Amino acid sequence: MKIGFDNDKYLRMQSEHIKERISQFGNKLYLEFGGKLFDDYHASRVLPGFEPDSKLRMLMQISDQAEIVIVISASDIDKNKVRGDLGITYDMDVLRLIDEFTSRGLYVGSVCITQYSGQESADSFKKRLEKMNIRVYTHYVIPGYPSNTSLIVSDEGYGKNDYIETTRPLVVITAPGPGSGKMATCLSQLYHEYKRGISAGYAKYETFPIWNIPLKHPVNLAYEAATADLNDVNMIDPFHMEAYGVTTVNYNRDVEIFPVLQAMFEKIIGECPYKSPTDMGVNMAGNCIVDDEVCREASRQEIIRRYYKSIDALVSGSDNENEVSKIRLLLQQAHACVEDRKVVPASLEYEKQTGGPAAAIELPDGHIVCGKTSDLLGASSALLLNALKELAGSIAKEKHLISPDALRPIQELKTRYLGSKNPRLHIDETLIALSVSAASDSDSRLALEQLPKLRGCQVHTSVMLSSVDILSFRKLGIELTCEPKFEHEKKYL
DSSP states (O other): OOOOBOHHHHHHHHHHHHHHHHHHTTTOEEEEEOSOSSOOHHHHHHSTTOOTTHHHHHHHTTGGGEEEEEEEEHHHHHTTOEETTTTEEHHHHHHHHHHHHHHTTOEEEEEEEEEESSOHHHHHHHHHHHHTTOOEEEEEOOTTTTTOHHHHSSTTTGGGSOOOOOOSSEEEEEOSSTTSOHHHHHHHHHHHHHHTTOOOEEEEEOOSSOTTSOTTOHHHHHHHHHTGGGTOOEEEOHHHHHHHSOOOEEEHHHHHHHHHHHHHHHHHTSSOSOSSHHHHBOOOGGGGBSOHHHHHHHHHHHHHHHHHHHHHHHHTTOOOHHHHHHHHHHHHHTTOOGGGSTHHHHHHHHHHHHTSOEEEEEOTTSOEEEEEOOSSBOHHHHHHHHHHHHHHSSSOTTOOSSOHHHHHHHHHIIIIISOOSOOSBOHHHHHHHHHHHHTTOHHHHHHHTTGGGGTTOEEEESSOOOHHHHHHHHHTTOEEEEOSSOSSOOSOO
16 A cells, blocks of 8 residues: 555654643643544555554653543443444443543543433442542533533532543543534633633644645545545634644535634633634644655545445435435546446446356455355355465465365355354354364465455445455455345345
8 A cells, every 4th residue: 555644753743732732731631533543544545654543652652741631422332333434332432431541541530421411321430430440520411411511510500510630731632423522521621720820721633634734635525425424624724824824634524613712712811822623722733744645536536435435325325315315426536436446346347247246356466356156155255265365375276175074064054043144154164164174274264364464455345245245344444335236135134
């Protein structure tokens, strides 16, 4: 993969910039972390060279000054809200985040349950955390939030919230996902700090949109595609333009809320330290793009992938027509089309040739390999075996990495004893069978050793896949898109 982003430069610049912001506010800064603090795969896809854990590694450089507070909305706990990328609920993700942060040597000070209004599920989660010796604080629903600033910035508003006790200069406020109440938590803390006579500041760390690249740059358009379900819109920051005469990019929610934030700052501190939403940010990513065209092309590809994800969901029954329409418009603005994704026309052409569902993968060297559906294997399983042969380089194309005689008993197990209607092997079943073959066959062992090379490869299938195969591709680190059609039309799935 071509590199378009200098990750080492980013780590240096970002940590230094945050240190400067801490000192600006009397050595106490509440930093709202937007997006993912680690496993930021969107950023790594649109900024090739950006490591998924870059923000976490950056924090580790100043770990002695930082502590983390994880916030989660009581309503998200109550609704069992699920992280789409991981398939786990937000409350379970809080526990995962705590484990991940502490394993990296970062200090997690506490968890804050926000937007609390007596939910029993939130009470149960709080008790569970406290049994683990994790400090838990509660912030409440404030009527009229965020417009009723007189009530919000008062003893009946932020004053009712628990004061989160922190001990380090940098307090990172993060969450499992959007809408968790990160900004409100930061401002509530400022209110309590100033009531105690302690000077403190607030800043925001959002990787996207990138404020110092053009509004319609594909990197920023890809962010709009990623948040199409939230209806986020990138826009020129009018406050920054008025204050400095400089064009910068922000997004609608921050621009819309800024006058309210100004009023809150004035009530809490006496004055607003920022003249624009852009001023609040500390993101240095735009300064670390070293090959603009590489990042542009990577972002176009990301928009295409997002388009397929949204249109597949629509075909599956989701009510997201506006999301599909928005991403389709973003494709046009980025001057991209689905055929620009090489594996799309390749898989569709192979489907025509074979008369059945097909799949195509683009290998690291740009070579395209295809797979077809057979009596024994689904197209995705066949594709993986063909790709592993190609990557190994010395395995004959006609060689059976798994003996058909070994596959048939597995099919019998699936259909006769486990009740499956589909006798063909899914990816996970195929890889297990390949592992068994590797014990006695050198070619199978060689093929199995190629699996790490699949990470980052691109795949398109001519039909939508089962959740089993989708998860397997995700585990292998393969970027998957599917044509928006079912292999078999079904009214009841």
